[in-house]
Amino acid sequence: MASTLRTYRRLVASRIAAVSLIVAALVSALAWVVSIENLEEEAVGLAVEESRRAVLQMNAGDTARPLVERAEEAARLLTGGFFDIAEIYDERGERLAEHATARGEAVEAQLQRHARPQHTHPGYESMHLPDGRWVLRVFVPVWRDAQQPGSGLLGYVEGVRVVPDWQRDQLRGDALGAAALAALAAILCGLVITPIVMHLSRDNERKAQQVLASHVAMMEALGRAIAKRDSDTGAHNYRVAWIAARLGETLGLRDDAMRALIIGSFLHDVGKIGIPDRILLKPGRLDDDEMRVMRTHVALGEEIVADIPWLAAAAQVVACHHEKWDGSGYPRRLAGEAIPLAARIFAVADVFDALCSRRPYKEPMPLPQVLDILQRDAGSHFDPQVVRTFVPMAAELHARLDGRDEAACRALLHERITHHFGFA
Structure with a gap:
């Protein structure tokens, strides 16, 4: 069980680590994209201010000069600063002037042509050209009042900046730093969360163990109460539940099915608590009326376990442990595979233990004779398979049980309970 818990904790830790790495990858990628966009927008913001300043200067200067001349001067001014290509348009979208640096002329042929500008808000395109260069193309409408778009259009500026290698490296370095910080934060969160989750997991395991221990104690208390009423030592319940568990394992029962088999086998006669002493403890043979009362212990047992959620899984064995393969049992006269498998397993374990055990009124029967009876009744009382x-x-089961007292039988069953119920 300790190995199972260690495996579970390693699984939890590995999953937290995996989630942290996935989150780190996603967050760092997002941080990279956002950082690049922010840095681009900062560059565009500078370009917008440069464009507005140039066009405003163009219109506020010597208005006696032709507009085209003033536009050409503004274009040269822009290409001498931020842009490698600058184009000036009037308010109708007609191009007035264009100027380019040598670097701008080298990339101009690779730029996609566009229609006459009509935009009312600044915008930009970020392009990676076939030769590997990174280009920002900015579109800026220029208004008479820069603070109030729509206050009167002066014209448009289109500027192209070929981002220098040093600036590109700086932008990417800044973006990479932001992405790395985001990834580191995600990983650190995972490292911080892991011990907290493990602590909570251990605390939940401890509480679950306490609850499970109380449930098993309740099961054993009920079993002892039944044994006391039936003048038994209680060892029968431990033996038959252990035999049923071993047989169920061989037949492939696991998890909930196995737990239901163990609980049901241990509490198969829980309904006898409601049978009057005059019938339950009668030394001689029961008459027909008394037998009818005795058989009600099946229904009484169903009611008892059904009212206790943790014991409800025992209902199959409690309700059907007196059914027979050929349909001659009671109370429902079920036959064949209509009888739950747990009840069919228990029937073999119960008769085997009853025949092999010493009772006040009989000696134990030799093992070969017991097996002859089981094989003879296969197909009538018992499931042949x-x-x-x-x-x-x-x-092997007979040898393990031979001569063991109640405490030793209890230890055998608890070993299977530890295995199948998840006790630490």
């Missing part, structure tokens, strides 16, 4: 599975393992 269950009997065929049980016979080869019967000698």
Whole structure:
């Protein structure tokens, strides 16, 4: 069980690590994209201010000069600063002037042509040219009042900046730093969360163990109460539940099915608590009326376990442990595979233990004779497949139980409970 818990904790830790790495990758990628966009927008903001200043100067200067001349001067001014290509348009979108640096002329042929400008808000394109260069193309409408778009259009500026290698490297370095910080933050969160989750997990495991221990204690208390009422030592309940568990394992029962088999086998006769002493403890043979009352212990047992959620899984064995393969059992006269498998397993374990055990009124029967009875009644009382599975393992089970007192039988069952119920 300790190995299972260690495996579970390693699984939790590995999943937190995996999630942290995935989050780190996603966050860093997002941080990279956002950082690049922010840096681009900062560059565009500078370009917008340069464009507005140039066009305003063009219109506020010597207005006696032709507009085209003033536009050409503004274009040269822009290409001498931020842009490598500058184009000036009037308010109708007609191009007035264009100027380019040598670097601008080298990339101009690679730029996609566009229609006459009509935009009312600044915008930009970020392009990576076939030769590997990074270009920003900015579109800026210029208004008479820069603070109030729509206050009167002066014209348009289109500027192209070929981002220098040093600036590109700086932008990418800044973006990479932001992405790395985001990834580091995600990983650190995972490292911080892991011990908290592990602590909570251990605390939940401890509480679950306490609850489970109380449930098993309740099951054993009910079993002892039944044994006391039936003048038994209680060892029968431990033995038959252990035999049923071993047989169920061989037949492939696991998890909930196995837990239901163990609980049901241990509490199969829980309904006898409601049978009057005059019938339950009668030394001689029961008459027909008394037998009818005795058989009500099945329904009484169903009611008891159904009212306790943790014991509800025992209902299949409690309700059907007196059914027979040929349909001659009670109370529902179920036959064949209509009888739950857990009840069919228990039937073999119960009769085997009853025949092999010493009771005040009988001696234990020799093992070969017990196996003869089980095989004889396969197909009438018992499921033939269950009997065929049980016979080869019967000698080993008989040897393990032979001469063991109640405490030793309890230890055997608790070993299976620890295995199947998840006790630490």
